Amino acid sequence: MSDRYDVVIVGGAVIGSAIAYYLTANPDFDGRVLVVERDPTYARSSTALSFSSIRTQFSNPINVQISQYGLEVIRDFAAMTQVGDNRPDLQFQPGGYLFLARDADQVQVMRENHAVQRACGADVVLWSRDDLAEAFPHLRVEDVALASYGRSGEGWFDNAAMMAGFRQKARAQGAEFLTDEVTGISREGDRVTSVKLASGRVIGAGMLVNATGPRAAFTARMAGLTIPVEPRKRTVFVFDCAKSPEGTARVNGGRLPLMIDAGGVFSRPEGRYFIAGCPPVQDTAVDYDDFDPRHDEFEELVWPALAARSEAFEAIKVVGQWAGHYAFNTLDHNMIVGPSPEVGNFLFANGFSGHGLQQAPAVGRGVSELILYGGFRTLDLSPLGFERIAQNRPFLERAVI
Structure with a gap:
């Protein structure tokens, strides 16, 4: 293996693997790509611990368009990433998202978001309380003032299959993947020149991409840069219902949606079970290695909200749980993508x-x-570049779950 690459990508989960795939798939690229990943199991990556869903119901048109393209890829993924007889199946489930609003402020935001979504061509409808009750009879809707539902273009899919598909195809197209850890980044003035690995190797880099998820700030500091991204913990609970409401919907072939209640609790079907979670009351940064589930959130936050929303969710039992990390952009909850103004060959792909x-x-x-x-x-994607970070100029996304 050569010790110099045109592009070195730090982080090999779904973002790093997708970048490697698109680079090596482009006939205009004739360089060499190295992806360095510290954990080949990806067990604690944000990708592996994701809620694994896609939606167009955002407040910002760029995020709507990003998801619309994402859905195109999901539909074509098996053909795009086929290697030999291996055609990754993302098992896309078109369940849709259902947002509920209770008060006047939430209704106003929902209407404004809906206008953005419809202007982008998203298949999203606003429902009255009666519309909601007709579509999903198991719900208690007395306190709901307005609902927003994605009739198509939203759902959930296999997270591990997407990551593995991008990775295997990128490798087949010539990208190299190395199990090691970047422990240092060398600069000469405004250029990155190389990375140092835990194994002791030094790898020359024509360009470097930071795709290290919640560790983005840690990686950036090695190059003398700062980025407002920190790990925020989210706990996901798997539960069983004594009397499941799945199949009772009068839309989408009876399938229940991914529901986001007005208080932030979210849930969706997952096979014979359901999964659910919520934003924590104290949403602060956690240690990079803190993956202990917050068990009390279920009894204190999740179950009360679900039970109040549906009789079917009164008798439920937790059968599993896990905690993962958001790579949280504290400035505006939007991704940061593009070069550093200080170091032109250091690219960010962070803060999702x-x-x-x-x-x-x-x-x-x-x-x-x-x-x-x-x-x-x-x-x-230029409005999502680092310039707004340097200028402390938020490009806000309001629809963050």
Whole structure:
């Protein structure tokens, strides 16, 4: 293995693998790509611990368009990433998202978001209380003032299969993947020159991409840079119902949606079970290695909200739980993608704030365009660049779960 690469990607989960895939798939690229990943099991990556869903119900048109492209990729993924007879099956489940609003402020935000979504061509409808009760008879809707439902273009899918698909195809197209850890980044003035690995090797880098998820700030500091991204913990609970409401919907073939209650508790079907979670009351940064589930959130936050919303959720039993990390952008809850103004060959692909899996296709394509052409050729992601971070100018996304 050579000790110099045109592009070194630090982090090999779904973002890093997607970038490697799009680079090596482009006939205009004839360079060499190395992806360095510290944990080949990916067991604690945000990708592996994701809620694994995609939606168009965002407040910002760029995020809507990013998800629309993501859905195109999900539908074509088996053909895109086929290697030999291996055609990754993402098992996409078109369940839709259902947002509920209770008070006047929530209704106003929902209407404003809906206008953005519809302007982008998203198949999202607003429902009255009666509409909601008709579509999902198991719900108690007396306190609901307005609902927003994605009739198509939303759902959930296999997170591990997406990551593995991008990775296997990138490798087949010539990208190299190395199990090691970047422990240092060397600069000469405004350019990164190399990375040092825990194994002791030094790898020359023409360009470096930071795709290290919740560890983004740690990686950036090695190059003398700062980024407002920190790990925020989210606990997901798997529960069984004594009397499941699955199949009772009068839309989408009876399938229940991914429901986000007005207080932030969310749930969706998962096979014979359901999974659920909520934003924590004290949402602060956690240690990089803190993956202990917050067990009390179920009894104190999740179950009371679910039981109040549906009789079917009164008698439920937790059968599993896990905790994962959001790579949380504390400035505006939006991704940071593009070069550092200080170090032109250091590219950020960070700060997805819980949306990285669904945004990986558009980001992979966009970062590859930056590397190849010095600018975006398809979807313009420039408003999500680092300049707004340096200027403390938020590009806010309000629809964060």
